[in-house]
Every structure is written in C-alpha cells, then in structure tokens.
Amino acid sequence: MSIGTTITEFIIEEQRQMKGVSGEFTALVNDVVIACKAISSAVRYGSLVGVLGTADTDNIQGETQKKLDVISNNLFIKRNEWAGHVAALASEEMSDVYHLPPQYPRGKYLLVFDPLDGSSNTDVNGAVGTIFSILRRPKDSEGEPTEDDFLQSGDHQVCAGYALYGPSSMMVLTTGHGVNGFTLDQRIGEYILTNPNMKIPEEAKDFSINAAYMRFWDPPVRRYVDECLAGKEGPRRKDFNMRWAGAMIADVHRVLCQGGVFLYPNDRKLRAKNQEGKLRLMYEASPMSFIIEQAGGLASTGTQRIMELQPTGLHQRCPVILGSRNEVERIISYHLEAQ
Numbered sequence: 001m002s003i004g005t006t007i008t009e010f011i012i013e014e015q016r017q018m019k020g021v022s023g024e025f026t027a028l029v030n031d032v033v034i035a036c037k038a039i040s041s042a043v044r045y046g047s048l049v050g051v052l053g054t055a056d057t058d059n060i061q062g063e064t065q066k067k068l069d070v071i072s073n074n075l076f077i078k079r080n081e082w083a084g085h086v087a088a089l090a091s092e093e094m095s096d097v098y099h100l101p102p103q104y105p106r107g108k109y110l111l112v113f114d115p116l117d118g119s120s121n122t123d124v125n126g127a128v129g130t131i132f133s134i135l136r137r138p139k140d141s142e143g144e145p146t147e148d149d150f151l152q153s154g155d156h157q158v159c160a161g162y163a164l165y166g167p168s169s170m171m172v173l174t175t176g177h178g179v180n181g182f183t184l185d186q187r188i189g190e191y192i193l194t195n196p197n198m199k200i201p202e203e204a205k206d207f208s209i210n211a212a213y214m215r216f217w218d219p220p221v222r223r224y225v226d227e228c229l230a231g232k233e234g235p236r237r238k239d240f241n242m243r244w245a246g247a248m249i250a251d252v253h254r255v256l257c258q259g260g261v262f263l264y265p266n267d268r269k270l271r272a273k274n275q276e277g278k279l280r281l282m283y284e285a286s287p288m289s290f291i292i293e294q295a296g297g298l299a300s301t302g303t304q305r306i307m308e309l310q311p312t313g314l315h316q317r318c319p320v321i322l323g324s325r326n327e328v329e330r331i332i333s334y335h336l337e338a339q
C-alpha cells in the first residue's frame with residue numbers, strides 16, 4: 001500500500017530545486033509540523049484530558065487565555081527552541097520576543113506564530129488552528145534578536161502556513177511557490193499531500209464577516225455586504241451565502257477551497273478604542289495573506305496591500321479583507337470611490 005507524499009518529503013523535494021540550501025529550513029518546518037501534530041492531539045482529546053476551559057491568565061491583548069492557548073504556546077516553543085534553526089520566537093500569546101534558553105544554539109530564522117487561532121471555539125468543539133510565519137533574521141542583527149528584527153513586512157516571509165484542527169487535521173503551506181495542502185493520516189501520524197497547488201476560484205458565492213458589527217462598519221464595507229444581501233434582485237444579480245466560523249483559520253480555509261471573501265474590517269467601534277482592526281498583522285494577517293496571494297487571491301486592508309504593511313510593533317493589528325481576486329478588487333474599488 002502506498003502512503004502518498006509526506007509533508008517532509010514534499011519540503012525536501014521543493015528545497016532540492018534550490019541552489020545552496022543547507023537543510024536548516026527543512027528541519028525547521030519539520031519541527032513546526034511536529035508541534036502542530038502535538039497541538040492537534042491535545043485539541044482532539046479535549047475534555048478527556050481536562051484541557052478545555054479558561055486559564056487563570058490574560059494575554060498581551062488583555063484577552064482571557066484558554067487552557068489550550070497556554071498549552072499550545074508551550075508545545076510550539078518547546079518543539080522549536082532547541083534544534084538551532086531559529087534565533088528567537090514571537091507569539092500572539094506572549095508580550096515580548098521569546099529568547100532561547102542559553103544552552104541552545106541560535107539559527108538564522110525567526111518564527112512567528114498564533115498557537116491557537118479561534119480558541120474561543122475550543123469549548124464548543126468548533127474548528128481551531130495554528131498559524132505560523134518564518135522570517136530570516138536580518139544579516140546585521142547581532143546578539144539576541146530584538147523586536148525590531150521581527151518587524152518585517154509580509155513580503156519578507158520565507159514561509160507561511162497553518163494547521164487547521166477540524167474534522168480532519170490539515171496543514172496548508174507556502175514557501176512562495178504556490179500553496180499545498182496536507183491531511184494528517186492518524187494511522188501513521190504523518191501529514192500527506194492531498195491538495196496540491198491550491199487555487200482560489202476568482203468569483204464566489206460566500207462572504208464571511210461578523211454581521212453583529214454592521215452598525216459600526218464604514219460605508220464601502222456596508223455597500224459590499226448590502227449588495228450581497230440584495231441577491232438576485234440587487235446589482236450583483238446573484239444570491240450569496242454568509243458564513244462565520246468565529247475562527248479566521250476556518251473561514252479563510254473555506255475561502256481558499258471554495259472561493260469567496262473574508263472580512264474583518266476596521267470599524268467605528270474599533271477606532272474609538274484606537275484600534276486598527278482586530279486581527280494581528282504578524283500572527284494572522286501577513287501569513288494568511290501570503291497563502292491567499294500564492295493561491296491567486298488578493299489580501300488588502302481596503303486601501304493597502306497587507307503584504308506591504310511595515311509593522312511597527314509585534315502585536316500590531318490591521319483590517320483584513322482577503323479572498324477571491326474579483327471580490328477583493330470590488331471592495332477595494334468601493335474604498336477608492338469613497339475617498
């Protein structure tokens with residue numbers, strides 16, 4: 001019986017096409033994959049092993065952490081800190097750069113991650129996942145990496161990916177040469193290539209936004225959603241579906257597979273709190289934008305390409321509008337018309 005192409009085989013093959021690669025990147029991705037398998041297992045056992053519910057701590061954003069946020073963060077760090085591939089890590093769940101313990105060698109990569117995106121879904125057995133992004137440590141950076149070393153625009157990413165813990169566990173990955181999806185074969189404990197060269201349909205029938213915030217939206221977003229809701233009788237002359245999983249990773253995965261658009265825009269309520277959107281640029285928006293663009297889609301704040309945003313802080317937020325090219329272009333044009 002053939003087991004198909006494992007994610008490690010796939011990455012090794014991809015790296016072989018490039019000159020002068022040392023194998024360090026492949027080894028790093030391998031550790032990320034093992035971390036995601038461990039998190040997938042913790043998520044899957046849920047109540048049986050007492051990992052559901054709230055921890056006694058808040059994260060840097062002032063959000064109450066779930067036990068699984070803390071567990072996933074620790075699993076991800078422990079798996080990736082020892083091998084000498086990374087110089088430092090940064091996580092949505094930690095206020096500052098994570099410096100490696102002194103006994104471990106420092107590598108040339110920086111690893112940025114959201115250990116458990118959509119963690120409010122854990123207690124209702126909804127889909128959750130891990131998002132990660134790999135950056136190169138700047139050549140002129142010396143000593144322990146600083147926050148500034150991490151503040152690179154999305155275009156500088158070497159690799160971005162996510163592991164979605166849904167009915168099956170999937171890993172979706174790009175190194176800038178298209179997007180590939182892998183499904184965890186629980187029988188052998190390996191992610192196997194199941195969705196090669198993923199491409200987003202250019203147009204779609206789904207849109208994904210939390211409509212509870214409708215009264216706070218800016219006019220261009222309101223206009224787009226109103227036109228979708230008007231369906232066949234409206235200017236779009238077709239019916240749309242609305243979907244909202246409460247986990248960006250699940251909503252973006254649907255968009256990647258079936259087309260459509262995912263929006264977490266800026267709005268009046270967020271601005272009043274001095275926030276630019278909700279989602280974090282480095283842990284969520286940039287890696288997902290890299291994947292979406294590599295699959296032929298677009299990712300924008302409404303007025304700017306997300307991949308070009310220069311982060312000014314590790315935990316910076318930004319508006320996110322991403323998905324099928326034609327839909328995102330339409331929303332951008334509504335923003336331009338409103339300026």
Ligand code: AHM
Binds near residue numbers: 114118119248264278
């Ligand atoms: P998290 O990283 O703390 O889980 O927060 C991010 C999540 C996204 O996955 C999701 O799209 C969004 O927050 C949902 O926000 P809201 O509850 O405002 O709809």
Ligand code: MG
Binds near residue numbers: 092114116117118284
């Ligand atoms: Mg998140």
